[in-house]
Amino acid sequence: MTNEKKKYWVGFDLGATKLLAVVFNDELEIVAERRRKTKAAEGLAAGFKRIRETIEQALDAAHISTADVAGIGVGSTGPLDLDKGIILETPNLGWGETPLKATLEKAFDCPVIVLNDVDAGTYGEYRRGAAMQARCVVGIFPGTGIGGGCVYEGKIIRGRRNSCFEIGHIQVLPNGPLCGCGQRGCLEAVASRLAISAAVAAAAYRGAAPTILKNAGTDLAEVRSSVLSAAIEAGDKTVEEIVRDAARWLGIGAAAAVNLLAPDVIVLGGGLVEAMPNIFADEVRNVARKRAMPAFRDAFRVTVAKLGDYATALGAAAWVQTVLLAGHDKR
């Protein structure tokens, strides 16, 4: 069990582009943090070094030694083997199979739990954000792909070894556009930031999105969330319609989760939602309300995440704290 004197918890957000280490006290208040770029292309060894340094620098900033850390929770980009705490091979990082848990436990001599980043983010919102202590929370985080998570009666719903809640890959449009997973008509293929950016770049090329053409040209990689929201504010109606269309598809996906699990709260998060919170909340709420079974229709709310990009780090720290203090299995 944990040492009574160790009262600090590290939450770590391991993304394809960004590393964030946050030191929390026992009340899950932020003591210090450190951000760095992932620079995944430099390879696994360099990646581990940067991860370790980021945590060490956050501890330094908090004036805390490694010996004061009770546990580290990592919310990581996937796919993962949760029990082993391994990142499986993914083009996101290009590191091959990555033994995250074992390496960090050795480096910091404390228990480490690895979670899916969206699971951790959803759990963070459940513990300290927009879904505090709700019986059932569904988190939907549209980005390059679309991640989902579910906290049911205080526990993160998971698969046998992997995380689950791959809401981005439920079929919403038979014979719809091709998805990265190889299938057609997945939610992700019509409602992710990538799908939106592709449609918007095409609109820019056609001359239907003048602000986009001016600010980002026709390169969809340049059509970021902030570029989209700026274009909508400047009056690019086609851009707004494309974003609203995507949000309506998200509502169809959200309704599937509502009809299956009757959650109390749907939390929408991620950079896309942060940039255009009202569009996403309104469209998802309207469509999900309409599509949900009458008995569930007024039993859930749709809200925007409150913790911003701290959600994953906070959720990972809160989860490792909960699991270790309860003496649960260390998953």
Next chain:
Amino acid sequence: MTNEKKKYWVGFDLGATKLLAVVFNDELEIVAERRRKTKAAEGLAAGFKRIRETIEQALDAAHISTADVAGIGVGSTGPLDLDKGIILETPNLGWGETPLKATLEKAFDCPVIVLNDVDAGTYGEYRRGAAMQARCVVGIFPGTGIGGGCVYEGKIIRGRRNSCFEIGHIQVLPNGPLCGCGQRGCLEAVASRLAISAAVAAAAYRGAAPTILKNAGTDLAEVRSSVLSAAIEAGDKTVEEIVRDAARWLGIGAAAAVNLLAPDVIVLGGGLVEAMPNIFADEVRNVARKRAMPAFRDAFRVTVAKLGDYATALGAAAWVQTVLLAGHDKR
């Protein structure tokens, strides 16, 4: 708490057309049973009398007195208020709000728990059927509508007051056929027995389903599961294609559940599946495998329910036993 001497449990299946009371011993073996028609049209008072008599007759057949019953679990047609144990108003029964739990507790002087019938059936298959002790089980029971249930780490997943897992009402076909819930393109609208029977009756009218026309005419109420399977065996290719189409839609719905929850087992049950088990298991398996995320694709099996129409009664009895013996909340 339960009296140590009381070692019998009653499982009761309350359907719109059929009542089934089964007496189980502590090992959940069947001691005796009694079936009657519901005759819901005779009204609430007559309905309660028939329910009470059915249980009493099953106890008589088991040579057991009311005093020996530790608890009664009822798997009921819905919608329900689970905490109060009330059947809410439904055209299925036409009884208005029905205080099932309170009435049976008074009549039999023992704890009564009311569950959704499909939840109970899924739990029954988890305890003694096709999904014994699986970590996560999804039950899909196509009938007049399409019911679903989920047992996750030994617990029945439920909504705040209601059951949930309304898999029949997730949208699978945008702007698809009108569903009984008022929306379009629900799974139920394209894959229920009612949807199949309607398409088959139309085929019979067109002359494309000669065996159906001979055995059932064009009245879809006559196109029962047994009529469908007989026509397929007789070589009505159009009927087979209609049933396979419906089963493929079920596979799309099943895949949504797989992508969200990564279950270990999907159990297909109900009269339609019992009549044509291979068609349903094969098509659902093939489509769900294809549509599921690669990580989940080989991690689940699709199987047909084993307990037949005992699943609901057994599941309800097993659940009341588990809840009471564990001293859980009596839900």
